[in-house]
Ligand SMILES: Nc1ncnc2c1ncn2[C@@H]1O[C@H](COP(=O)(O)OP(=O)(O)OP(=O)(O)O)[C@@H](O)[C@H]1O
């Protein structure tokens with residue numbers, strides 16, 4: 224790495240020890256002068272060499288001059304005779320910075336540097352502030368929506384106690400709206416909010432609340448650009464404003480899969496440092512009608528039934544999903560229909576490779592460059608060429624489309640561990656009718672490290688578009704029940720006879736669309752590559768890079 228030129232270098236005190244403190248435009252580093260003279264020491268966490276510490280400037284949250292609390296200042300009564308350099312350091316400033324703890328969690332640590340001269344103290348504060356001001360990706364003004372009823376109903380408390388102090392420390396101004404009803408945030412964003420005032424929108428809640436914010440912003444963008452959302456053929460307009468998610472819901476899968484943890488402080492810090500993670504969005508249509516957008520899971524059969532049942536148990540909080548999960552598993556219902564899809568082409572990998580989407584993912588980067596040259600926007604008319612579509616008919620326990628891994632605390636690797644956040648595809652997982660025991664084996668693999676696709680009754684495809692038609696709708700199109708009178712009745716009684724014979728209940732499931740129930744079962748889905756951006760950076764790998772100058776992990 225190129226050596227950066229120093230902006231400042233001074234001898235300052237930290238906790239009564241003298242350090243050589245240096246600042247360049249990338250790194251703030253401080254080295255214990257006595258230890259450095261004595262030995263090199265072995266590397267320990269947080270200190271790259273014993274007594275040497277550093278922080279990338281892009282991870283500094285704020286710097287503040289500290290009120291001097293030493294007894295000798297301004298009293299004029301007694302003066303301690305300086306015995307060590309630290310004793311004469313009466314002026315101080317504190318640097319607040321990001322520190323990584325366990326499991327992708329961040330927290331805000333701080334270090335206070337003491338100097339002998341007030342002017343030196345001011346110079347440090349001013350120079351660090353100047354460097355922070357150069358980071359134009361950082362938000363200055365945010366619009367915050369809090370769902371007070373999501374998850375364990377702690378959204379307001381989480382925001383007030385854990386997030387607001389961090390925003391305030393980072394001098395971010397906020398307008399906060401506590402929602403008063405479902406869809407309050409969506410409607411406000413869609414029609415009223417003065418979005419020019421803000422650098423981003425923050426959602427405090429779960430996946431359902433995030434979905435509201437995303438719908439409000441995406442629909443607002445399309446309205447302003449004159450794009451008809453009802454047409455599946457339209458190329459949608461990407462959103463400029465980034466969305467931050469402070470997890471306060473029941474599953475919080477969008478947050479977990481884009482940050483790596485469901486920790487409100489971590490999310491707040493990703494917002495403060497101005498991270499940006501592009502993300503795909505699926506549009507879901509029924510005929511020529513737009514239904515919804517989805518970013519995480521579109522699930523028919525098992526996950527549709529779990530959601531339908533769990534909505535009646537909202538009062539239970541997050542536990543409702545476990546109760547409904549067991550109940551749905553025991554009911555062991557399967558559904559018939561036809562799935563057709565347009566497979567993804569090119570270097571987009573497969574759902575069974577081990578190329579997990581991580582910070583700076585090369586697959587997503589490639590999709591971003593392809594998007595810029597208009598390469599990955601397959602026009603719907605190309606896609607209409609039926610030869611390229613794969614058609615599968617069958618009886619399914621579950622049909623899941625995972626546009627991201629869908630990792631969450633219940634399923635740490637997610638429903639599709641190798642799905643990408645921003646590659647313009649979704650992983651279509653078909654679980655065919657099988658025994659209860661086999662289905663249980665498959666479900667349990669969502670919670671452990673084994674390959675959940677390694678079963679004869681599971682197929683998985685990486686796709687750009689797909690459609691689903693439930694069996695009865697297929698029959699409807701063969702025999703129009705509305706105007707065929709006696710023929711229609713004959714057809715219905717035939718279905719009933721068939722199902723009496725096999726003993727199963729002919730039925731349809733619902734689609735679970737990011738935790739919301741869709742009103743239609745026949746749907747057409749198209750992935751729109753990188754339509755929105757989050758204040759996130761994807762899941763970080765363990766840090767492996769080291770700055771050869773400071774030996775600082777960067
Ligand atoms: N003030 C409100 N009163 C009632 N419902 C609300 C309010 N604000 C938002 N909602 C709705 O509450 C629903 C659930 O919220 P949220 O997603 O925050 O929590 P959750 O469902 O417990 O978590 P998850 O979606 O992660 O499983 C959302 O669909 C949202 O539209």
Ligand SMILES: CCCCCCCCCCCCC/C=C/[C@@H](O)[C@H](CO)NC(C)=O
Pocket residue numbers: 429430431473474475476519520526530544548549552629631633634638666667669670735736737738739
């Ligand atoms: C009988 C054993 C059942 C074990 C099932 C474990 C699998 C849990 C996987 C959780 C699904 C994560 C997908 C996320 C979906 C969200 O969009 C949605 C809204 O928050 N959550 C749910 C549960 O539908």
Ligand SMILES: [Ca+2]
Pocket residue numbers: 503625626627642643644645646647648649
């Ligand atoms: Ca994707």
